[in-house]
Amino acid sequence: MSVLTRNEAQTRAQFLDVHRYTIDLDLTAGEETFDSRTVIQFTATAAGDTFVELKPATLRSISLDGHPLDPADLTENRFPLTALTPGTHELRIDAAMRYSRTGEGMHRFTDPTDGETYLYTQLFMEDVQRVFAAFDQPDLKSVFALTVTAPEGWTVLGNGIAEHHGDGHWTLAPTPLISTYLVAVAAGPWHSVTTEHAGLPFGIHCRRSLAPHLDTDADEILDITRACFDRFHEKFDEPYPFDSYDQAFVPEFNAGAMENPGLVTFRDEFIYRSAVTDTERQTRGMVIAHEMAHMWFGDLVTLAWWDDIWLNESFAEYMGYQTLAEATRFTDTWVDFGVARKGWGYDADQRPSTHPVAPDPDAVPDTASAMLNFDGISYAKGASALRQLVAWLGEKDFLAGINTHFARHKFANATLADFIDNLASATDRDVHAWAEAWLRTTGVDTLTAHVEETDSTWTLAVDHNGSRPHRIAVGAYDQAPDTHTDRLVLRERYEIDVPQNGTPQARPGRRPALLVLNDGDLGYAKIRLDPQSWETVATGLSGIPDALTRAVIWNAARDMVRDGELAPTTYLEAARTHLPLETDLALAQGVLAFADTHITRRYLTPEHRPTALATLTALCRDLIRRTEDGHNPGLRLIAVRHLIDAATQPDTIQDWLTNGTVPGGPELDPELRWRILTRLAVLGATDETTIATELEQDPSATGQEGAARCRAALPTPEAKATAWNALFNDDSLSNYLFTATAQGFWQPEQTDLVSEYVPRYYPEATRLAARRGPAIADAAGRYAFPAYAVNTGNLHLGEQALQDKTLIPALHRKLTDQIDDLRRAIDVRNTH
Numbered sequence: 089m090s091v092l093t094r095n096e097a098q099t100r101a102q103f104l105d106v107h108r109y110t111i112d113l114d115l116t117a118g119e120e121t122f123d124s125r126t127v128i129q130f131t132a133t134a135a136g137d138t139f140v141e142l143k144p145a146t147l148r149s150i151s152l153d154g155h156p157l158d159p160a161d162l163t164e165n166r167f168p169l170t171a172l173t174p175g176t177h178e179l180r181i182d183a184a185m186r187y188s189r190t191g192e193g194m195h196r197f198t199d200p201t202d203g204e205t206y207l208y209t210q211l212f213m214e215d216v217q218r219v220f221a222a223f224d225q226p227d228l229k230s231v232f233a234l235t236v237t238a239p240e241g242w243t244v245l246g247n248g249i250a251e252h253h254g255d256g257h258w259t260l261a262p263t264p265l266i267s268t269y270l271v272a273v274a275a276g277p278w279h280s281v282t283t284e285h286a287g288l289p290f291g292i293h294c295r296r297s298l299a300p301h302l303d304t305d306a307d308e309i310l311d312i313t314r315a316c317f318d319r320f321h322e323k324f325d326e327p328y329p330f331d332s333y334d335q336a337f338v339p340e341f342n343a344g345a346m347e348n349p350g351l352v353t354f355r356d357e358f359i360y361r362s363a364v365t366d367t368e369r370q371t372r373g374m375v376i377a378h379e380m381a382h383m384w385f386g387d388l389v390t391l392a393w394w395d396d397i398w399l400n401e402s403f404a405e406y407m408g409y410q411t412l413a414e415a416t417r418f419t420d421t422w423v424d425f426g427v428a429r430k431g432w433g434y435d436a437d438q439r440p441s442t443h444p445v446a447p448d449p450d451a452v453p454d455t456a457s458a459m460l461n462f463d464g465i466s467y468a469k470g471a472s473a474l475r476q477l478v479a480w481l482g483e484k485d486f487l488a489g490i491n492t493h494f495a496r497h498k499f500a501n502a503t504l505a506d507f508i509d510n511l512a513s514a515t516d517r518d519v520h521a522w523a524e525a526w527l528r529t530t531g532v533d534t535l536t537a538h539v540e541e542t543d544s545t546w547t548l549a550v551d552h553n554g555s556r557p558h559r560i561a562v563g564a565y566d567q568a569p570d571t572h573t574d575r576l577v578l579r580e581r582y583e584i585d586v587p588q589n590g591t592p593q594a595r596p597g598r599r600p601a602l603l604v605l606n607d608g609d610l611g612y613a614k615i616r617l618d619p620q621s622w623e624t625v626a627t628g629l630s631g632i633p634d635a636l637t638r639a640v641i642w643n644a645a646r647d648m649v650r651d652g653e654l655a656p657t658t659y660l661e662a663a664r665t666h667l668p669l670e671t672d673l674a675l676a677q678g679v680l681a682f683a684d685t686h687i688t689r690r691y692l693t694p695e696h697r698p699t700a701l702a703t704l705t706a707l708c709r710d711l712i713r714r715t716e717d718g719h720n721p722g723l724r725l726i727a728v729r730h731l732i733d734a735a736t737q738p739d740t741i742q743d744w745l746t747n748g749t750v751p752g753g754p755e756l757d758p759e760l761r762w763r764i765l766t767r768l769a770v771l772g773a774t775d776e777t778t779i780a781t782e783l784e785q786d787p788s789a790t791g792q793e794g795a796a797r798c799r800a801a802l803p804t805p806e807a808k809a810t811a812w813n814a815l816f817n818d819d820s821l822s823n824y825l826f827t828a829t830a831q832g833f834w835q836p837e838q839t840d841l842v843s844e845y846v847p848r849y850y851p852e853a854t855r856l857a858a859r860r861g862p863a864i865a866d867a868a869g870r871y872a873f874p875a876y877a878v879n880t881g882n883l884h885l886g887e888q889a890l891q892d893k894t895l896i897p898a899l900h901r902k903l904t905d906q907i908d909d910l911r912r913a914i915d916v917r918n919t920h
Contacts, residue, residue, distance in 0.1 A: 420636075
């Protein structure tokens, strides 16, 4: 398939002005294809040639200005339009298009619970061509008018208000000017909860089988939606630019959500069938706020080319966390960002695949390369930079610049240069220099504290390994006067510039027991404490009063483990000491997740894994005992989940499964039952009969995924062979069933059993990605990679695979990152 290059897009944008798409979709044509008829009205600014994109199952007819063209002229995904004359033209296309099972284009899903079918579009980057013909690039905005024919009893949703004319015929209100990738349709027998706010219709929608769970949370979802909507209208001068606001929770969605104007689509795991923590509810709220921010930054004003994707995602990431904290009960969002998202950015920024937040346009020459930049840099690092910028400029000037940006570019496109110029118009600070230092560079700076002390003063010097300027807060903490506790109290918090100008200022008194660089976490840098501060942390980390400060220190410890500067066992000992006293759910979850996913599974050798799992088990038991009175169900749930995952013997968790409850609670919901059964499968303590029985009790889509995960985890050669064949030879697996099977296949306890599959992975994943495309390639690189084969043999195989010229970009990027993480894990093992 031909990918669109930046040069081609620029040429076509100068040549065409696209006025209107009239699109008719018939979703009643069968289970494999749907009919798509498109009329495109456009103007050519000069005489010349161009092309339109589409990926049909069958191209039935195409005509230009009433003159038939030959469908056989379609080459891959491009149909040539030659000898165009200056002036207006009308292009008509009639095609049959394929439904997708990979979350790309028009995804089709049949709910195993009740047999109902649902369809939705995901048209990002190049996938509009799977649904209708288009001049597919973000800076050729147009009006889109859709009609849809759907089975009787279905509801059709779209970017604009939908009107039902009977007999399954629907009309969607024409959009204002939007980009092709933002067009959206969702159709099926949706369960809906509707309301009105600020004079606009609001709705939330899900599959009928999830209706009771949506109804349970509908007030919370709508309250957050209304609160964020109102808060954005306090921040932004431009009103919400579309005629309605629907949020559809759809099955087998690849991303967290998609910012389609007027119809945001979310993965329907956000409709909780099982118990969740308050942090997980906060995450759902943040995603709601994130996608709503895109209505202005991304939809109203859209990037001109994909090198500026950060303009969409960094802004929405920052606004999602900040606005949720300002407008709802979730006031500690930046703790979760610090412990969960920031590490994602730090990790991505230290890999060979790192790139600037705002890469040079020449570094994003085509859509295939652009797709690789949806990562921790464009989201987490970019949001960190914006948060810094807001603190430096002040929110008033920042918002003034943003509002200028909206006013100048609404319903149009903008670039990084436009954004920076608009910010600069609202402040005397040198925003252009800030952008060069923070948006055009790569890598993470490291700031290391050094303290000198006299009888009456102390001085902090900061060693700066990196090139960017920083303005960070320093937190100075003393032991609490009550010497019987390890509680710490803040003496002072002050700001410094790094690099420091001249000799650091001496401060009066004895040095503090603990000095924390980047206290408050407004900076983006790895930090290293001085030796005495580390000694204080060893005994007093849980006694630090502010959760965000604790997050900064846990992140420092995490970075040191990854860099080989702190033994993984020392991190586990710190978790064992301090997590039983932790009150912040995001911190507890983040620390346990790193301990489980990285330390016990990859950084420690198989010989040391049982001891590490015993430490995690003891820690989780402490948390379970601490929460017996029911005062912190979220913390208890986190502990129960991780105890299940760390189990080395089946007895306890088998008793829980048999009895349907953890003693003292919680009762086992579907998520916990499948989690236990997966662990029992890994341990060889269950079988196909038990899995099938559980699936009969929970035949839902989540149950199907749970069963696939359990079957792939069974420690028998037959189970592994069956799972491998499903992954790499049977192309019928949906994106979610592929992921579930891959998650079950590789297990640290089963490295010998699956060792023969390690060398098979690279060539077979390469062929799979070429056949099934970017979404499955991403899943194959993310979940099917042999991550637990932490040895030089796997490393060498991976390095050789990267030289294969047939690797599609999506898999090449994933393998590049996985192999770098593998190399890091080997280094950590060799160091400790």
